[in-house]
Amino acid sequence: MRYRRMPIEVESPEQLGYSTITNNLSESSVSDRRLSDLGLDLDIDDLLLCYGDHLGDPALREAIVAASGGEPSGLGPEHVLVTPGAAAALFCVATALVGPGEHLVVQRTNYATNLETPRAIGADLTTIDLAYDGGFRLDVDAVAAAVRPGTTRLISVTTPHNPTGVCLESADLHRLVEIAESSGAVLLVDETYRDLTHNPAGPPPIAATLSPRVVSVASMSKAYGLPGLRVGWAVTSSPELGELLLAAKEQIVICGATLDEHIAGRVLAARGRILPPIVADVRRRLETVRTWMAGQDTFEWVEPAGGVVGFVRFRDGVQVDTESFYARLLADFGTYVGPGHWFESSDRSFRLGFGWPTHDELAAGLAALSACAAGG
Numbered sequence: 001m002r003y004r005r006m007p008i009e010v011e012s013p014e015q016l017g018y019s020t021i022t023n024n025l026s027e028s029s030v031s032d033r034r035l036s037d038l039g040l041d042l043d044i045d046d047l048l049l050c051y052g053d054h055l056g057d058p059a060l061r062e063a064i065v066a067a068s069g070g071e072p073s074g075l076g077p078e079h080v081l082v083t084p085g086a087a088a089a090l091f092c093v094a095t096a097l098v099g100p101g102e103h104l105v106v107q108r109t110n111y112a113t114n115l116e117t118p119r120a121i122g123a124d125l126t127t128i129d130l131a132y133d134g135g136f137r138l139d140v141d142a143v144a145a146a147v148r149p150g151t152t153r154l155i156s157v158t159t160p161h162n163p164t165g166v167c168l169e170s171a172d173l174h175r176l177v178e179i180a181e182s183s184g185a186v187l188l189v190d191e192t193y194r195d196l197t198h199n200p201a202g203p204p205p206i207a208a209t210l211s212p213r214v215v216s217v218a219s220m221s222k223a224y225g226l227p228g229l230r231v232g233w234a235v236t237s238s239p240e241l242g243e244l245l246l247a248a249k250e251q252i253v254i255c256g257a258t259l260d261e262h263i264a265g266r267v268l269a270a271r272g273r274i275l276p277p278i279v280a281d282v283r284r285r286l287e288t289v290r291t292w293m294a295g296q297d298t299f300e301w302v303e304p305a306g307g308v309v310g311f312v313r314f315r316d317g318v319q320v321d322t323e324s325f326y327a328r329l330l331a332d333f334g335t336y337v338g339p340g341h342w343f344e345s346s347d348r349s350f351r352l353g354f355g356w357p358t359h360d361e362l363a364a365g366l367a368a369l370s371a372c373a374a375g376g
């Protein structure tokens with residue numbers, strides 16, 4: 001592995017220092033929660049801090065299946081591998097399936113790790129770029145053309161997507177599954193934002209319900225505001241793939257943190273109480289951004305269909321020195337966003353996170369973007 005730090009991590013708000021930012025519009029989750037916010041009435045003094053089940057706490061895995069819309073299609077707790085965050089699940093998938101020189105197809109822009117880990121492995125990447133003018137819809141024909149039957153190891157997509165918030169259309173997802181099945185590749189679907197789908201009907205079942213060639217990844221970080229728990233998971237109905245991912249996890253951490261997994265299991269078991277107010281709040285925030293967006297003519301976006309981030313860009317014709325814009329936005333307006341280079345894109349675009357700040361900070365941050373662009 002050839003590791004190097006990614007700009008999104010080097011320049012992350014926690015590394016910069018939260019105290020240096022007033023309006024933090026750079027985050028990709030809902031507001032972080034305290035244990036006391038969750039109403040769990042935890043009594044954990046007797047919790048045995050043993051090496052736990054290597055797949056993950058059984059109660060947590062049951063809760064993950066129940067939350068995945070998976071039971072009707074035969075997914076069970078034995079198909080779930082709990083990992084330290086979705087990040088570790090993605091790392092297990094990439095390192096277990098792709099070796100140096102081996103081929104994969106990855107959507108770009110993307111959550112940076114989905115591109116960087118294959119590069120660190122020394123894999124042969126074909127990137128399929130998302131285009132603003134295409135509404136950031138994945139070009140599945142381009143994926144089909146890039147896949148080398150019998151050779152391509154992995155097809156990697158994210159839905160709802162980070163940083164655009166765009167969701168894969170059902171027909172596109174089904175085509176990707178067919179491409180994976182006919183070519184022998186594994187389809188990785190990073191569904192870390194699934195619980196924050198804006199469609200009032202809620203999200204479809206996880207993609208791993210569609211085929212044993214699919215691995216679905218998600219975590220407690222984004223929708224529940226619990227990134228400090230470091231609990232994520234990978235789900236696949238393929239016993240061989242599951243065994244391979246378990247081998248990867250065992251070499252990295254053996255098992256997960258007993259305490260984190262216990263708490264995550266309790267949160268997910270109370271999902272029916274904890275999640276709906278979060279989802280309702282996210283929709284109010286989306287409305288705030290929608291109203292701001294409609295009232296100015298400097299920026300534009302493809303409105304997200306899920307998650308708490310969108311990829312905003314300066315409209316064509318708007319003259320801007322992006323380096324000085326982001327520097328002034330922070331220094332003069334206390335406002336921080338995720339510039340395009342975090343996502344291998346032009347800095348004329350930036351990720352706007354609307355789930356994490358308070359409502360007042362969100363409004364102030366949006367006003368700051370307008371004022372800073374106006375040179376105020």
Ligand SMILES: Cc1ncc(COP(=O)(O)O)c(C=O)c1O
Binds near residue numbers: 084087193219221
């Ligand atoms: C799409 C996506 N996947 C995975 C992760 C990793 O999250 P975690 O490891 O906290 O679950 C992130 C975090 O930003 C993400 O946006």
